[in-house]
Amino acid sequence: MPRATSLQSTQLFYPLDWEKSPFFYTEEHAFKLRGTPAIGAYVTDNVFAHSALFTTVVPQPAGASPQVIPGALAQNESGLHASNNLVGVNAMNELSSCDFDGDGFPDTFLATGQTWWYSSGGDKPWVYLNTSKKRRVEVTLGFFDGDNRCDVLADGIIYPGGTSRNSLGIRPRLAVVS
Numbered sequence: 001m002p003r004a005t006s007l008q009s010t011q012l013f014y015p016l017d018w019e020k021s022p023f024f025y026t027e028e029h030a031f032k033l034r035g036t037p038a039i040g041a042y043v044t045d046n047v048f049a050h051s052a053l054f055t056t057v058v059p060q061p062a063g064a065s066p067q068v069i070p071g072a073l074a075q076n077e078s079g080l081h082a083s084n085n086l087v088g089v090n091a092m093n094e095l096s097s098c099d100f101d102g103d104g105f106p107d108t109f110l111a112t113g114q115t116w117w118y119s120s121g122g123d124k125p126w127v128y129l130n131t132s133k134k135r136r137v138e139v140t141l142g143f144f145d146g147d148n149r150c151d152v153l154a155d156g157i158i159y160p161g162g163t164s165r166n167s168l169g170i171r172p173r174l175a176v177v178s
């Protein structure tokens with residue numbers, strides 16, 4: 001999971017696309033654009049734990065310094081285009097467990113608000129599962145398709161192994177309601 005990115009954009013002569021990434025660290029900006037890119041920097045479909053996209057300055061009573069709350073994004077010139085990003089979401093507070101790699105031990109499941117991931121045993125690097133805006137409270141984890149890998153049920157669709165296709169090439173399908 002990326003922590004923060006600072007980019008000197010004047011060296012770029014192609015559009016920069018930053019998309020579908022979760023940022024859980026709020027002590028500084030997740031993305032800072034320095035200079036003006038020749039074409040543009042496009043920040044789309046990301047998820048930020050920050051409370052707002054851009055820095056907020058909150059006035060305080062007389063004599064006190066304003067409170068500065070870092071935003072997810074910053075730029076010192078122009079060219080930053082942000083769309084369809086989520087703010088105020090820290091999916092690290094919404095983790096749960098199920099065995100996604102079939103080794104018999106529970107793994108940690110993460111739904112960032114844009115993508116699903118698992119960490120084998122809860123202590124290995126995050127492995128991408130699927131692109132979905134469904135968050136933890138909107139899905140059910142369980143063993144629905146008969147193999148030993150945990151599946152994700154969302155809106156009546158079973159995502160085998162939490163992916164859009166399992167190891168046997170089986171695509172997501174409607175759950176059978178009995």
Ligand SMILES: [Ca+2]
Nearest residue numbers: 099101103105
């Ligand atoms: Ca496992």
